[in-house]
Amino acid sequence: MRIVDVNEFYSPTGGGVRTYLDRKMGIMADLGHELTVIAPALESAVEDRPGGGRIIWVKAPPLILDRNYCIFVKDEPIWELLDQLRPDIVETSSPWRPGWTVAEWKGDALKVFFAHGDQIGAYPQRWLDSVATPIQVEQAFAWYTRYCNRFLAHYDVLVTNGPALAKRFRRRGMKVDASMPLGIERSWFSPDLRDEKLRVSLLEQCGLPPEGHLLLGLGRHHKEKRWPLVIDAVESAATDLPVGLILIGDGPSRGKLEERIAGSPHIRIFRPVYDRVRLSRIMASCDALIHGSDAEPFGLVASEALASGLPLIGPDEGGFAELADPLFAETYAARDALSAAEAIRRMFAREPGIVRAAARAAAARVRSDRDHTIELMAYYKGLLESRRTGAAAGAAIA
Structure with missing residues (x-):
């Protein structure tokens, strides 16, 4: 499979998302798959990785609050790259510009929103925990859930990085198709x-x-x-x-x-x-x-x-x-x-x-990043087979 991840959180200077994707890229290559990451940076460049996979850096402005990161502001350069790469599956995880960029791309790849974080939990629930319960905050920020559901309507599946996030999203009225817990380099x-x-x-x-x-x-x-x-x-x-x-x-x-x-x-x-x-x-x-x-x-x-x-x-x-x-x-x-x-x-x-x-x-039973990648690739393969045969995507994976 050829997978492209449009990822606004992949930083030139490191970080958890970069560590995850670099390991995933290598494991996917070992399994016979290809991962290309499209990420924003101060200058455009292409970085091939040993064993397979690459990073395509797209010139973009820095994030004002943290200059270790840049942000996508234009759809067209990403659409052009996706047209050239012709992936089987395109992933993204950002609920901001990339969420809409992938949603509105006209290509025929399967579209996967892979959620790694919870914006409501990370910010307003923490800011307001002295005056409101988590459920009350979720209700006050229901507009954000509705916003997410608007772009998610253009995706084939919503996948979370573990059951905790899946439970939160479902509680808020979001349709989670699969939960794929991450793993560690054991x-x-x-x-x-x-x-x-x-x-x-x-x-x-x-x-x-x-x-x-x-x-x-x-x-x-x-x-x-x-x-x-x-x-x-x-x-x-x-x-x-x-x-x-x-x-x-x-x-x-x-x-x-x-x-x-x-x-x-x-x-x-x-x-x-x-x-x-x-x-x-x-x-x-x-x-x-x-x-x-x-x-x-x-x-x-x-x-x-x-x-x-x-x-x-x-x-x-x-x-x-x-x-x-x-x-x-x-x-x-x-x-x-x-x-x-x-x-x-x-x-x-x-x-x-x-x-x-x-x-x-x-x-000895802690899940490895290889376990995670193998399960995710099997799930994606099943989605592609379902599309080819015209079958339904299948039941949600808790």
Whole structure:
């Protein structure tokens, strides 16, 4: 199959979408398929990838709020490229200009909107969570759902990156045809990388003895990650537990987070660790991952932590909750720091050997990005076969 992804979130400087698509491109080539990404950049260029696939950069203006990204403003250059490439399937994931560009293209490829995010969950629900419930916010922003349904009417299928997002969309009156959970590059992660000396060293940096409890917070320093909630929860639990927290990451909220923990003796912030082997050792050597975001539709960090044999603590909503088996996880009421503190206490009141054994057993079952790509290609192949035979697209995949 020849697939083209018109992707406004593929940045020249990196990011999660780029990581996902680069891996997907390589796996698709191994499976005998071809992926071309059309992405905006400051200058037009074509970048071929070893083993198959390519990036076609289309000249576009930068995004004012984040100059690591550019935005599409014209349909015609993308339509011309799609006409030349003649894909079997064209994907996009942006609800803004690309959503309409692909919708209004006159080609005969199957059109797939692959949803990676939830704009309502990431922004208005977070902004208004002190004055309104998530359902009330969804109702107030029903106009946005109607807007999405207008361009989605021109697509053959709507696919989400996991069941959490599918549930939200269906609740709002959107027709989701399939849920295709993402996966991780599992080869980097293993419970066998646990290093007790490293764990003791990290506890020392948090001012705690070897018998203390070491929590890991991993991810971008951004408001949607709710790190202040995590910090509040850890400080509350630390009044009666020897518990510390290391935060690894960077982002626009870093300065405020540093100010917030200035008086916290057992919490430390570290810059991102780009050495994958070292990061994997750190993950395996902590005692539990703690997560704050309820807006993320897929629990990428939670999956990586679980593949490292790490027990999980996180909110009872969003992508994290889909992974949180009680055998190795504790959940708390989303957006509630006191509930999160109680989840920390419950985790460390459990027998650590039993919880870690359950996490180790689950590590081998964590979904890989190859699993995801194989399932997605099979689904797309079925859609094309249905079109050729004139059959219906088939029942929705939950």
